[in-house]
Amino acid sequence: MNQHEHNVAIVDDHLLLSGSLEKLINTFDGFNVLFHASNGKELQHKLKAHTVSPDIILLDINMPVMDGFETAAWLTKNHPDIKFLALSMEDDEKVILKMLQNGAKGYLLKDIHPDKLEVALLEVMERGYYHSEKVAATLLHSIQPSNKNEEVKFKENELIFLQLACSEMTYKEIADIMNLSPKTIDGYRQELFNRLNIKNRVGLVIYALKNNIIEI
Amino acid sequence: MNQHEHNVAIVDDHLLLSGSLEKLINTFDGFNVLFHASNGKELQHKLKAHTVSPDIILLDINMPVMDGFETAAWLTKNHPDIKFLALSMEDDEKVILKMLQNGAKGYLLKDIHPDKLEVALLEVMERGYYHSEKVAATLLHSIQPSNKNEEVKFKENELIFLQLACSEMTYKEIADIMNLSPKTIDGYRQELFNRLNIKNRVGLVIYALKNNIIEI
DNA sequence: CAAAAATTCAGGAAAAATCCCCTTTTCAAA
DNA sequence: TTTGAAAAGGGGATTTTTCCTGAATTTTTG
Incomplete structure (x- = not known):
C-alpha cells in the first residue's frame, strides 16, 4: 500500500x-x-x-x-x-x-x-x-503511403516533430513525447529552419499550413 | 445468492x-x-x-x-x-x-x-x-445539434500586434514598426495570452487563423 | 475638475528558443 | 569486418520569449 x-x-x-x-x-x-x-x-x-x-x-x-x-x-x-x-x-x-x-x-x-x-x-x-508501442507505431508508420516517384520532403521524425511543433508544446515536451533527447529535437529544428528558410516557430506553423502538413 | x-x-x-x-x-x-x-x-x-x-x-x-x-x-x-x-x-x-x-x-x-x-x-x-428508455426514445426520434460561440473583440493596437505577431518578426521588430516600446508590446502579448488562453506564439497564430484574423 | 480607467512603459528574471560546433551511437553497405 | 554516412546526443553561449509587479502617462467620464 x-x-x-x-x-x-x-x-x-x-x-x-x-x-x-x-x-x-x-x-x-x-x-x-x-x-x-x-x-x-x-x-x-x-x-x-x-x-x-x-x-x-x-x-x-x-x-x-x-x-x-x-x-x-x-x-x-x-x-x-x-x-x-x-x-x-x-x-x-x-x-x-x-x-x-x-x-x-x-x-x-x-x-x-x-x-x-x-x-x-x-x-x-x-x-x-x-x-x-502501438501508438508510437501509428505515429511512425502512418506517414505518407511511400511514393518513390515523388521527392520525400521530410523524414518521419522530422514530420512528427514538425506537426508537434505546430502546437503550444515546448521543445522539451516534444522531446518527451517522441522519446528523444531535447538536443536531438533541437537538431531537427535547426535542420528544418535552414532548409525551409524560416526564422522561428511561427514560420514553421505557417509553412506547415501552406503545405497541408497540419490542419487547424 | x-x-x-x-x-x-x-x-x-x-x-x-x-x-x-x-x-x-x-x-x-x-x-x-x-x-x-x-x-x-x-x-x-x-x-x-x-x-x-x-x-x-x-x-x-x-x-x-x-x-x-x-x-x-x-x-x-x-x-x-x-x-x-x-x-x-x-x-x-x-x-x-x-x-x-x-x-x-x-x-x-x-x-x-x-x-x-x-x-x-x-x-x-x-x-x-x-x-x-433511451433506446426506445431513439427508435422514435433522433437528433442533436450543437453550437458554441464566443465573441472576442480587439482594440486597434491589439489587432495590429496580433497580426504582426503572426509573422516571423521578433517582438522588438514589431515594437519598432508600431512605434511603441518593446515593453508595451510585451504588455499586449501578456494580455492576449491570458484572454485567449494560449501559451505561446504558436497559439496566437492558430487562434488568428481559426478566427479569420489572418490568412495565409 | 477630479476620480477612474485605460494605455504605455520599466525592472528584473526565469524559461525557452536559437545557434554553432563537436562526439557518440547505429546501422547498413562495401 | 571495416567503414562511412546518418541519426542521436552533448556543451555552451546568446537571443528571444515569457512572466510578474508596479509606476507614469493619457484618456475617459461622472
Whole structure:
C-alpha cells in the first residue's frame, strides 16, 4: 500500500465503461477513482465541486457536449498540474497528434489489455508520460503511403516533430513525447529552419499550413 | 445468492472494456463471466471449446473480423437458446433495428449506468428482453445539434500586434514598426495570452487563423 | 475638475528558443 | 569486418520569449 494514493478521474460518456473501469482501477495498488464525468463540461463542474483534485484523468475523445479535444485544451490551460491520458478507440494518426498537441501525457487505445492500464497510470505518475508501442507505431508508420516517384520532403521524425511543433508544446515536451533527447529535437529544428528558410516557430506553423502538413 | 448462477460471455474487441466489465458483472449477484471473445469468430471457437454454454452474451456491434450483425444472425440460427444483448455506442435507429431483427434481446448503449447493466441482465433472464428508455426514445426520434460561440473583440493596437505577431518578426521588430516600446508590446502579448488562453506564439497564430484574423 | 480607467512603459528574471560546433551511437553497405 | 554516412546526443553561449509587479502617462467620464 502506497503512502499516498493517486487520485484518478474518468471522463467518458460511456457509463458502462467508466463504471467498470473504476472497479478495475480500484484494484490497482496506489490508485483510487475520485469521480466520473461524462463530458468536459461535467468535468469542469466536478473539478470545482471537489476539494481534492485528481492527479490523473482518463479522458475519452468522443463525447457529446464538450469533446476530448476541447477538454484537453481546457485542462492544459487551466489545470496544468493534472495529467491526463487520452482514451480512444481510434488509432488515427491525426487524432493522436491532436490530443498530444493538446497536452495529453499519453494515448491509450481501448483495446489494450487491462493490465497495461496499470502500467500506463504508473508511468505517467512517475515519468510524466506513457506511450504504448502501438501508438508510437501509428505515429511512425502512418506517414505518407511511400511514393518513390515523388521527392520525400521530410523524414518521419522530422514530420512528427514538425506537426508537434505546430502546437503550444515546448521543445522539451516534444522531446518527451517522441522519446528523444531535447538536443536531438533541437537538431531537427535547426535542420528544418535552414532548409525551409524560416526564422522561428511561427514560420514553421505557417509553412506547415501552406503545405497541408497540419490542419487547424 | 441464487441457486444457479447465470453464465455471461462478453464479445467485444475492446479489452479494456470487456476486462473491466467482467469485474463489474462478477459483483452482480447470480452472474458469472464465463469467457471473453474479441469478435464473432472467436466467439464461435470458444463456444465449441467450452463445455458450459453462456446463458447470455453481451455482444458489441463494431468489431473487426466478424461484426455484431453477423454474429447476431449466426447466434440466432445456431444457438437459439443463448440470449444476447447488443452493446454499442451508437444509438442509430437503423443499427438498433437491425440488431433487434437479428435476434438481440435488448440493446444497451455504452453510456448506461453500470447499475442498469445488472437490471438489464436480470430482466433478460427473467422476462426475456430488456429495453432502456433511451433506446426506445431513439427508435422514435433522433437528433442533436450543437453550437458554441464566443465573441472576442480587439482594440486597434491589439489587432495590429496580433497580426504582426503572426509573422516571423521578433517582438522588438514589431515594437519598432508600431512605434511603441518593446515593453508595451510585451504588455499586449501578456494580455492576449491570458484572454485567449494560449501559451505561446504558436497559439496566437492558430487562434488568428481559426478566427479569420489572418490568412495565409 | 477630479476620480477612474485605460494605455504605455520599466525592472528584473526565469524559461525557452536559437545557434554553432563537436562526439557518440547505429546501422547498413562495401 | 571495416567503414562511412546518418541519426542521436552533448556543451555552451546568446537571443528571444515569457512572466510578474508596479509606476507614469493619457484618456475617459461622472
